[in-house]
Amino acid sequence: MKRLTLPLSKETIASLHAGDSVLLSGEIYTARDCAHKRIVAGLDCLPFPLENEIIYYAGPCPAPEGKACGSCGPTTSARMNSFAPTLLDHGLGGMIGKGEMSEEVIKALVRNQKVYFAAIGGAGAIYGNAVEQSTCVAYPDLLSEAVYRLRIKDFPLIVAIDSYGKTVY
């Protein structure tokens, strides 16, 4: 299993192929349905830098005492199909989620030379425990749907769509 640390270099991205399993560490941002709507509506005043950052399609559980984050598995990525190409064209470095994404998303990943990773849906406790730090950076009114910056250590992931447009699905 490959160990990767964010941000990913062009060479690293080029070396990743659909089906590879990886352990990812570094900083990522959570965003799901409502946050995406707001991000895309305000591309000129983004609440966090998109450039080369990774968005994790997730809405975590509240953190219990003594933990940085509660359960924090992925949500269904296909609901973000209409947002992902725009964000990739504006510099987004890639996404983590679960399940297949549309042809338009695959094309945008190839066009921008980025990757989409699949986390294992339903493994929220494992991903929650792999979060070392969690900070709300935008839209706190959205509660669990707010944007959180997570520092993650060894997230187990599968390369789901690579920069060549190959998919694991």
Add this chain to the structure above:
Amino acid sequence: MRTVDTKEIEACVYRLALEAGRNLSPSCLNALTEARDRETGSAARFALDTVLQNAEVAKRETMPVCQDTGMACVFLSIGQEVHLTGKSLSEAIHEGVRRAYSDGCFRKSICDPLTRVNTADNTPAAIHTQIVPGDKVELSFLPKGFGSENMSRLFMLTPAAGRKGIIDSVVSAVKEAGSKPCPPVYIGVGIGGSFDTVALLAKRALLREIGTRHPRKDVASIEEELLTKINALGIGAQGFHGDTAALGVSCEIAPTHIAGLPVAVNVQCHCVRVAKEVL
């Protein structure tokens, strides 16, 4: 006549919500273990290994198994000899949900459908009550995640479509869902009734333990054929291609109108979390 204070129901909902959110049902754990042991696809096997490991972590650390702690679906069978006292039944159920989702650090996932403003305490629950003979109160708690709920479908077939129409509709719904509902899924199917009741039949089917068969042989044979056909789709765990797309299929039936054949497919992800208690 037996008197039951709704405080007891509130405490029971609280216990069941915490139990269900943190633990997979035993029949789900068995089915996942069997699926892992026979899986030949490497990515699908990795996914099944991860979810089994996750179930252990969640249990050990009393964490939610999945961050989607769901819409609280509460099923009650209330004996007609029971007299409920205290606060209203629905308020008692909602208070149980509210406290469990707060104390358990569960995600609050319920919002207004138009404004999308979160109710912040995971209420209201979806409450289904039936009055039955006797003096007991039976409660079942099913936290329903929406990655899978979104993939559920309702078909108003014609009588001519028959058994084949039922099979084709269910298989097409699961095929279309593909990797999105967190396979391997558990499929609840409602057959018959009306537009509204068939969906509830499908949801009630999910309360059955995985692997049990309907007592009617013709219904059981539909369950078996569906399971074989769904697994032959090759979707595999998480859609990574593999041998198990569904852990089980359960069908419930009810008489319908001479003009129709309603079929509802309720898709449940591999985190089957059902907790039950009898008061």
